[in-house]
Amino acid sequence: MNETRIAVYRRSALALSSIAVTTAVWFGAVPPALADPYDDGDSSETTDNSGSANQPDAPTAPDLGEPAGPDAAEPAQGGEEPAPEAPAEPPPADEAPGSDGAGESGSAAGPGDEDNASDADSSVTDPAVDADALQPDVAEVPQQDFDEAHGTDALDVDSTTASDTEVNELTESLESVVSSTTTTTSSTWSSGVLQWNSAWIGYDNWYRPVFTNPYSTPLQLIYPYDDGTLIFEVPPMQRAVLTAPDAGAYNFTAVNRDPSGKPVTVSIGSFSGGGYQPTPGQPPPAKPVPPTTFKNVLVQLKYDDKLSKPFRVKTLADLGDDPSVGGHRALLDDETPVWGTWTKTAGGERLFEVTSTNQLPGITKPSQGPVPGYRVQLTSNEASSTPAEKTWVKPLVIAAAVGAVLAVGVVAFVLAGRRRKRTP
Numbered sequence: 001m002n003e004t005r006i007a008v009y010r011r012s013a014l015a016l017s018s019i020a021v022t023t024a025v026w027f028g029a030v031p032p033a034l035a036d037p038y039d040d041g042d043s044s045e046t047t048d049n050s051g052s053a054n055q056p057d058a059p060t061a062p063d064l065g066e067p068a069g070p071d072a073a074e075p076a077q078g079g080e081e082p083a084p085e086a087p088a089e090p091p092p093a094d095e096a097p098g099s100d101g102a103g104e105s106g107s108a109a110g111p112g113d114e115d116n117a118s119d120a121d122s123s124v125t126d127p128a129v130d131a132d133a134l135q136p137d138v139a140e141v142p143q144q145d146f147d148e149a150h151g152t153d154a155l156d157v158d159s160t161t162a163s164d165t166e167v168n169e170l171t172e173s174l175e176s177v178v179s180s181t182t183t184t185t186s187s188t189w190s191s192g193v194l195q196w197n198s199a200w201i202g203y204d205n206w207y208r209p210v211f212t213n214p215y216s217t218p219l220q221l222i223y224p225y226d227d228g229t230l231i232f233e234v235p236p237m238q239r240a241v242l243t244a245p246d247a248g249a250y251n252f253t254a255v256n257r258d259p260s261g262k263p264v265t266v267s268i269g270s271f272s273g274g275g276y277q278p279t280p281g282q283p284p285p286a287k288p289v290p291p292t293t294f295k296n297v298l299v300q301l302k303y304d305d306k307l308s309k310p311f312r313v314k315t316l317a318d319l320g321d322d323p324s325v326g327g328h329r330a331l332l333d334d335e336t337p338v339w340g341t342w343t344k345t346a347g348g349e350r351l352f353e354v355t356s357t358n359q360l361p362g363i364t365k366p367s368q369g370p371v372p373g374y375r376v377q378l379t380s381n382e383a384s385s386t387p388a389e390k391t392w393v394k395p396l397v398i399a400a401a402v403g404a405v406l407a408v409g410v411v412a413f414v415l416a417g418r419r420r421k422r423t424p
Helices: 002-028 113-120 143-150 164-181 382-389 393-422
Strands: 154-157 188-190 201-203 209-213 219-225 228-234 238-242 244-257 263-275 292-301 311-321 328-332 336-344 350-357
Touching (some): 143 209, 154 228, 164 263, 201 263, 209 263
Parallel strands (some): 154 238
Antiparallel strands (some): 209 238, 219 228, 219 244, 244 263, 292 311, 311 328, 336 350
């Protein structure tokens, strides 16, 4: 009797183990490719090429010159280049782009723009890529306000170093504006921070940036400089000349406030440093060297938790590798700073994958936020799409577990029934 019962238990255990093994093989095994469909080695962290026969070269000088830089700094109205000796009075400030067509696209003339144009055209266009040409949201005012402000004489302004308290206050007030105006939907992502209007900046004969304030209230500008934060103001409806003697492309945050001090318009842009008015005996400043600039460039956000549909920008200026942030630092349409890496599409067209941007230069650090001035379309992302590919696994595993429990229950019921029948 005991031997018969032991044999029955052994057969039951064998049946249960067979069910468990079959269930595990049938429902639980997931091929590695389905578990991680993006694990194909195409990482933006390691790819670093332009995606075309002409790979973008690093600037000939470190971070020199903004593409909207001072080629317009040639002597205005047929004037001559200033002599090395400091003149008795400053040379006339350069006019912002307008009738020459550059102003229509919102881009100030840059150093060597014409010479650099031949390098800017992409040699490969991938027809298989569905990408919209995005027009950035740019700070705007009525034309008559700009004309009135731009017609004034430029004033010399000095920037001051912001204290920690000032930086904290700026951070609190402006970050609240950014968070309240950032828009995220199921398909789009945009920031309330606008792109600076390139027509509002020019350069004088000493390659110093000249800012136009077309607002009826002071325009505050904040930018990083020498590991600190500098601030200066342009009076209402005036122009101001800034001296930033160290060469380089500087990003800034411009804030227009209402009479009560509340931020109304926040925009970000870039200017070229390296200009100064020489003192007697001091050599004049060198003409800024332009960065490598490309036209009609494919751009795509590739963040840890977000991936955008590729889009096109009119220009992308590559400022070279930036180890402090990671990847290449670049300017979209002459103004908006981004960091990322070059790769290429399946059809061989260059593509710049953005891994970070800066919402408020001089105030915040680069991060994976919305790109100021651009309304990008979100698609999927590695973090969310990978689980989406495996959404069918969880229900099947649950079903397998339920099936196993039911199988055990059936076996136990059968065994119990046999035991009752054999009981004398």
